[in-house]
Structure formats: C-alpha cells, structure tokens
Amino acid sequence: xxxxxxxPSSLSASVGDRVTxxxxxxxxxxxxxxxxxxxxxKAPKVLISGATRLQGGxxxxxxxxxxxxxFTLTISTLQPEDFATYFCQQSYSIPWTLGQGTKxxxx
Amino acid sequence: QVQLQESGPGLVRxxxxxxxxxxxxxxxxxxxxxxxxxxTPGKGLExxxxxxxxxxxxxxPSLNSRLSMSVDTSKNDFSLRLSSxxxxxxxxxxxxxxxxxxxxxxxxxxxxxTTVSVSS
Numbered sequence: 001x002x003x004x005x006x007x008p009s010s011l012s013a014s015v016g017d018r019v020t021x022x023x024x025x026x027x028x029x030x031x032x033x034x035x036x037x038x039x040x041x042k043a044p045k046v047l048i049s050g051a052t053r054l055q056g057g058x059x060x061x062x063x064x065x066x067x068x069x070x071f072t073l074t075i076s077t078l079q080p081e082d083f084a085t086y087f088c089q090q091s092y093s094i095p096w097t098l099g100q101g102t103k104x105x106x107x
Numbered sequence: 108q109v110q111l112q113e114s115g116p117g118l119v120r121x122x123x124x125x126x127x128x129x130x131x132x133x134x135x136x137x138x139x140x141x142x143x144x145x146x147t148p149g150k151g152l153e154x155x156x157x158x159x160x161x162x163x164x165x166x167x168p169s170l171n172s173r174l175s176m177s178v179d180t181s182k183n184d185f186s187l188r189l190s191s192x193x194x195x196x197x198x199x200x201x202x203x204x205x206x207x208x209x210x211x212x213x214x215x216x217x218x219x220x221t222t223v224s225v226s227s
Binding site: 001032041050055095100 | 111144150151152153154156165167168169201203208209210211212213214215216217218219220
C-alpha cells in the first residue's frame with residue numbers, strides 16, 4: 001500500500017495567516033492526489049483534485065501544488081470558516097490511502 | 108444535487124456482521140463508483156472499498172476476507188457488510204461517490220457518517 005504522510009498533524013493559526021500543509025507519498029503517484037476539508041459532524045468536501053485543480057465553488061485562496069511524492073495545500077489568507085481538518089488522498093493505486101489529517105485550529 | 112445518507116445499527120455485537128446502507132438522493136446510482144470509508148478513534152480515514160453500479164467491486168485487502176458490497180438500483184442505494192467484527196471495527200463509517208477524471212478517482216460527494224460501536 002502507498003503510505004501518505006501529512007505534516008503537521010495540527011497547527012494553530014490566526015485569521016489572515018498563510019497556511020501550508022504537506023503530504024508525502026511513499027512512492028511516486030504522479031498527480032493522483034486529492035485534498036479534502038472535513039468539519040466535525042459534516043460531510044467531507046473535496047477542495048483540490050489532480051494535485052492542482054481547484055474544484056468548482058471552492059474559494060481561490062485554496063491552492064494545491066506538487067507532483068510525484070511531495071504535495072502541498074496552501075490557504076493564502078485563512079478565514080474563520082477554514083478552521084477544519086484537511087486530508088490528502090491518493091488514487092494512483094488501490095487501495096486508495098489517505099493522510100492522517102491536519103487539524104487547523106484558531107490561535 | 109446528489110446527497111448521501113448512511114443508515115444502520117449503531118451497535119453490533121462482537122463476531123456478528125455489521126450492515127450499513129447508503130441512500131442516494133438527487134441523482135441516479137448508475138454510472139458511478141460508490142465507496143465506503145471509516146475513521147477509527149484517533150486515526151485517519153481508511154478506504155474500505157468501492158462498487159460500480161454493475162456490481163464490480165474493489166476491496167481494501169486488509170478487509171477483503173470479511174467484506175461484501177452490493178448495489179440496489181431499484182432502491183438507489185448501496186450496502187456494506189463486514190463480518191466477524193471486533194472492537195477494532197468500531198468507527199465512524201462514511202459513504203462517498205467517486206467520479207473519475209483523467210483516471211483520477213475523486214470523492215466528490217460524501218455522507219455525514221454514522222457511528223458504529225462493536226461491543227457486547
């Protein structure tokens with residue numbers, strides 16, 4: 001199985017901060033990498049697909065980068081509604097595997 | 108838009124079979140892949156497996172021997188059965204739809220999750 005390692009596991013930030021989350025794959029996965037946002041009690045929401053493609057309706061302050069083994073999710077200017085857990089998912093090979101999540105908390 | 112809702116017992120006895128159903132509303136269950144995930148306490152999400160509306164499946168090898176998925180196109184829902192459960196199967200279970208773009212499977216619609224506890 002491909003292991004997906006996210007860092008950090010949690011972070012504290014203020015509204016207006018720039019936040020970057022990283023996801024590393026244990027082997028090359030090209031651009032088969034998706035990012036999701038998850039708030040407690042809610043359904044997860046896809047933000048980025050194919051490493052860099054912003055999904056419809058997702059604010060442009062979210063961006064994705066990287067390829068092969070190293071990927072990033074950046075929130076350029078953190079907003080109050082962005083406090084949530086973010087996780088990555090590879091769809092290069094079955095079984096799909098996901099990062100353990102990064103919890104973004106209010107400082 | 109498409110919405111998903113998980114349903115099933117919140118408590119299952121050890122060694123018994125966990126059964127969950129995901130109801131699809133706002134769209135057809137045909138021509139898509141339908142997934143199950145779970146999140147155990149303190150851990151990240153784990154992909155359980157997926158089924159296409161034709162009935163073809165892919166399962167996580169870690170659960171393969173205990174797992175069964177099915178689709179009911181007449182009811183527009185799909186189901187998960189996990190046999191011989193133990194406390195390690197206690198988790199929040201999510202269903203999700205995946206769409207495929209350029210061979211990339213993206214989970215574009217998720218349910219809110221249902222908590223299942225395994226306990227005697």
